[in-house]
Amino acid sequence: MEIFKYMEKYDYEQLVICHDKTSGLKAIIGIHDTTLGPALGGTRMWNYKTEEEAIEDALRLSRGMTYKAAAAGLNLGGGKTVIWGDPKTQKSEELWRAFGRFVQSLNGRYITAADVGTVVDDMDYIRQETKHVVGVSKTLGGSGDPSPKTAYGVFRGIQACANEVWGSDDITGRVVAVQGVGKVGYYLCEYLHKAGAKLIVSDIDKEAVDRVVREFGAQAVGLDEIYGVECDIYSPNALGATINDETIPQFKCKIIAGGANNQLKEERHGDIITEKGIIYAPDYVINAGGLINVADELKGYNEERAMQSVSKIYDNIKKVFQIAKRDNIPTYKAADRMAEERIEKLGRVRNTYLG
Ligand SMILES: NC(=O)C1=CN([C@@H]2O[C@H](COP(=O)(O)OP(=O)(O)OC[C@H]3O[C@@H](n4cnc5c(N)ncnc54)[C@H](O)[C@@H]3O)[C@@H](O)[C@H]2O)C=CC1
Numbered sequence: 001m002e003i004f005k006y007m008e009k010y011d012y013e014q015l016v017i018c019h020d021k022t023s024g025l026k027a028i029i030g031i032h033d034t035t036l037g038p039a040l041g042g043t044r045m046w047n048y049k050t051e052e053e054a055i056e057d058a059l060r061l062s063r064g065m066t067y068k069a070a071a072a073g074l075n076l077g078g079g080k081t082v083i084w085g086d087p088k089t090q091k092s093e094e095l096w097r098a099f100g101r102f103v104q105s106l107n108g109r110y111i112t113a114a115d116v117g118t119v120v121d122d123m124d125y126i127r128q129e130t131k132h133v134v135g136v137s138k139t140l141g142g143s144g145d146p147s148p149k150t151a152y153g154v155f156r157g158i159q160a161c162a163n164e165v166w167g168s169d170d171i172t173g174r175v176v177a178v179q180g181v182g183k184v185g186y187y188l189c190e191y192l193h194k195a196g197a198k199l200i201v202s203d204i205d206k207e208a209v210d211r212v213v214r215e216f217g218a219q220a221v222g223l224d225e226i227y228g229v230e231c232d233i234y235s236p237n238a239l240g241a242t243i244n245d246e247t248i249p250q251f252k253c254k255i256i257a258g259g260a261n262n263q264l265k266e267e268r269h270g271d272i273i274t275e276k277g278i279i280y281a282p283d284y285v286i287n288a289g290g291l292i293n294v295a296d297e298l299k300g301y302n303e304e305r306a307m308q309s310v311s312k313i314y315d316n317i318k319k320v321f322q323i324a325k326r327d328n329i330p331t332y333k334a335a336d337r338m339a340e341e342r343i344e345k346l347g348r349v350r351n352t353y354l355g
């Protein structure tokens with residue numbers, strides 16, 4: 001990979017490679033854009049096959065955070081860390097503290113949080129070395145597990161989609177096919193059930209499926225069956241890339257709205273579902289609840305205020321639909337445009353010399 005060429009193409013600011021021999025830390029911090037504020041994004045710990053794969057992930061994910069924060073209306077830029085290592089065997093206090101010191105050395109340009117392979121306890125170790133970490137435990141003044149807030153944001157986004165398609169937020173009796181009933185999927189099912197929706201679910205984890213069947217009267221289906229079930233809404237909450245050439249012909253839904261990251265396998269799949277008449281809630285707009293929630297810690301965490309901010313995902317999704325109609329483009333492009341317009345306009349405003 002030609003790193004500078006890639007950074008130039010997508011306008012990256014900084015890539016920081018961190019190494020600590022004692023703990024075996026190999027971390028790559030990507031800082032994409034800080035026009036709106038300090039770069040905030042989680043730390044992913046993953047056993048990458050190659051160094052190149054890890055660098056590519058840090059770059060790709062940090063750019064995604066710029067868009068997520070901008071579309072959420074936050075005064076934050078985009079960053080992300082990847083730690084090259086096995087989260088099951090290579091975590092230690094010294095690793096997190098070594099990493100925390102590297103974060104501190106950036107002096108607030110980058111604020112870290114949890115992501116795939118990292119949990120609240122890891123953030124608590126990082127906190128011992130730097131204040132530039134969020135998603136720490138409630139006992140340390142943090143907000144703990146972000147999943148319930150992410151699920152609430154997805155639920156609000158689903159209401160906005162329902163309003164767009166059926167003219168009302170009411171989803172009583174609507175059938176929602178929920179793929180993945182892990183942390184986000186479980187809490188989402190709870191919100192949907194309380195709102196009167198009927199649930200069809202799938203997950204590779206049988207216990208997770210049994211729980212939502214038992215607690216919310218969901219109907220369980222096979223892993224490949226979920227795409228083709230008769231439903232109003234398909235809600236992906238497991239893996240990415242489930243909107244693809246194989247699944248699109250099977251969809252019978254009117255809406256696709258879920259918490260999973262990177263739902264479109266390729267951008268063109270966003271065009272195809274639009275042509276098919278399916279309303280798509282862009283992933284990084286609808287799943288920003290976790291980010292909005294941890295960002296509240298920067299003001300001194302207040303759960304009520306955080307929930308009110310997450311609730312605004314409803315308005316953000318509506319804004320995406322307006323831009324899509326205004327410019328006659330698919331919603332995934334409208335989301336990018338919304339984020340880019342905000343960065344561009346505020347970037348210009350913030351250029352004013354203040355003395
Ligand atoms: N946890 C959070 O606050 C946020 C999560 N996300 C995204 O939401 C998605 C879910 O995240 P979590 O709930 O935290 O993860 P999780 O690991 O708790 O849940 C994912 C679930 O998907 C299931 N799964 C895996 N492959 C599957 C398949 N082929 N078919 C059906 N189910 C399958 C797993 O068994 C698991 O129960 C991920 O894409 C994540 O990146 C995005 C923003 C924030």
Ligand SMILES: O=C(O)CCC(=O)C(=O)O
Pocket residue numbers: 040041042043068113114115135146288290291294
């Ligand atoms: O929710 C978090 O813990 C941090 C935000 C983040 O990295 C994300 O939304 O991908």
